[in-house]
Amino acid sequence: MDRYKFLIMALLAVMSVTACDSDETGGGLRNPSDLMSFTFEGDEPVVAAPEEEVYYTLKIEYAKGLASAVASLDGKVIEGSEMSWEGAPVEVVYEFAYVVQGAQFGQTLDFVFTATGVDGYKQSVDYPLWVTANEGEFIVSIPDGVPSRIYSNENIAFAVSVSGTNVLKSFVVTKGDEQICSKDDFTATEKLYTHQFEYVPVTEDIGKDVVFHFVATDVKGNLAEAYYTVNVLKADIVVKALYSEIFDTSMSINGTTDYDTVEGNVTTYVKTEFAPANIVRYNTLTTVDSATGEEVQVVGAMEGCAVYDNDLSNIKYSSDGVDVCLSKYKDSRWTEITGAYLWYRKAKGGWFRVDGIKLHDATSLKLTYTQSTPNGKIKVDYSLDGGTTWTEIIATSAVAKTHEQKFTLPQTAETISLKFTENGGTEHVRIDNIKLMEVL
Numbered sequence: 001m002d003r004y005k006f007l008i009m010a011l012l013a014v015m016s017v018t019a020c021d022s023d024e025t026g027g028g029l030r031n032p033s034d035l036m037s038f039t040f041e042g043d044e045p046v047v048a049a050p051e052e053e054v055y056y057t058l059k060i061e062y063a064k065g066l067a068s069a070v071a072s073l074d075g076k077v078i079e080g081s082e083m084s085w086e087g088a089p090v091e092v093v094y095e096f097a098y099v100v101q102g103a104q105f106g107q108t109l110d111f112v113f114t115a116t117g118v119d120g121y122k123q124s125v126d127y128p129l130w131v132t133a134n135e136g137e138f139i140v141s142i143p144d145g146v147p148s149r150i151y152s153n154e155n156i157a158f159a160v161s162v163s164g165t166n167v168l169k170s171f172v173v174t175k176g177d178e179q180i181c182s183k184d185d186f187t188a189t190e191k192l193y194t195h196q197f198e199y200v201p202v203t204e205d206i207g208k209d210v211v212f213h214f215v216a217t218d219v220k221g222n223l224a225e226a227y228y229t230v231n232v233l234k235a236d237i238v239v240k241a242l243y244s245e246i247f248d249t250s251m252s253i254n255g256t257t258d259y260d261t262v263e264g265n266v267t268t269y270v271k272t273e274f275a276p277a278n279i280v281r282y283n284t285l286t287t288v289d290s291a292t293g294e295e296v297q298v299v300g301a302m303e304g305c306a307v308y309d310n311d312l313s314n315i316k317y318s319s320d321g322v323d324v325c326l327s328k329y330k331d332s333r334w335t336e337i338t339g340a341y342l343w344y345r346k347a348k349g350g351w352f353r354v355d356g357i358k359l360h361d362a363t364s365l366k367l368t369y370t371q372s373t374p375n376g377k378i379k380v381d382y383s384l385d386g387g388t389t390w391t392e393i394i395a396t397s398a399v400a401k402t403h404e405q406k407f408t409l410p411q412t413a414e415t416i417s418l419k420f421t422e423n424g425g426t427e428h429v430r431i432d433n434i435k436l437m438e439v440l
Helices: 003-018 277-283
Strands: 037-040 053-061 066-073 091-099 108-117 122-131 139-141 149-151 156-163 168-175 178-183 192-199 209-218 223-233 238-245 286-288 295-297 305-307 316-319 324-327 341-344 351-358 364-371 376-383 391-395 401-408 415-425 429-439
Touching (some): 066 091, 139 209, 156 223, 391 401
Antiparallel strands (some): 053 091, 066 108, 108 122, 238 429
């Protein structure tokens, strides 16, 4: 109830306590000393809820003696409210209790108490009561961790929970000014509800904060609500996936043949454990069997590599030969990287290079890769002339995450080379999940 309703009721109460000073029996104005006195004992009920019982205790005084008192509502005497006294007492205590009805929700009930003297004189006092909702929790809940920002090619789905003390009446979801969902067929006992919310961005949402409003009401007129705002970013449209590499391999990387599946084994960063020659072996698709002289597939070679036209023959890997290698050393801290990855010795400036990535006429590109060690840095350059000239794409900070960078080539070229160089920091660096895409 707002402050104005309280103010109105307060004024009514003041008016009622002053009571009527006229003689209801027709005797005209009476001397104030001949009037009845009504004193409310205890806390006066001002606000109540349906099904709640309210209590009124009045001390009534009248010098000529009291005969009876009664309560009425809407001009009708309330059954069972009448009390009478013998012997014409000049002071009595009148008690009255009332159970508020559900149909009276939202009303102001004006209880009128009328006392009658032994001389037939009647005087009244009234006490207004505002009927509001039952006390109790009524909430609309959105789960923690829902995204505040998504790309236009992503969807959102989560459960919105509604719970209350009273039976539910309606549930409405709006997006801005548009109602997108409503429910009003709750059962006579339904106090809990779960709404499976889903959102698929549309073109008009891109670049905007999209606001969703969830509103629930119950049969007592209570309202509960929640808001959800999500910023929709324009997603890059991938035209061609030119190159990707997760360094998946069944080759022996760290001097052990079963390190693919068994944790442990490697306990030191001894240089010989991380043989750079494995990069060359990984790049070799086929070899000649010394016994038969036949060309055979190298087991594990380039298993993690993919290119746009499925032709891996142009892809060539190289490294500084000292401080970069393929590794499979496992550590629970590196949750972003599993299996094989590139390992860089800290503060040595080691580099890894991949040549021969066909561009297929692409000039608008995006590079992404995962860096797992938080305290190491990587710089990435590209070359369009086979390594004679290099241009920086990104120099990452010492943060463990998936980095991404869009860049535009100054000219068309048949192939592109990428070079990943250790760029300072206090820890060895690990990277994986390299992707080069044409985007719009």
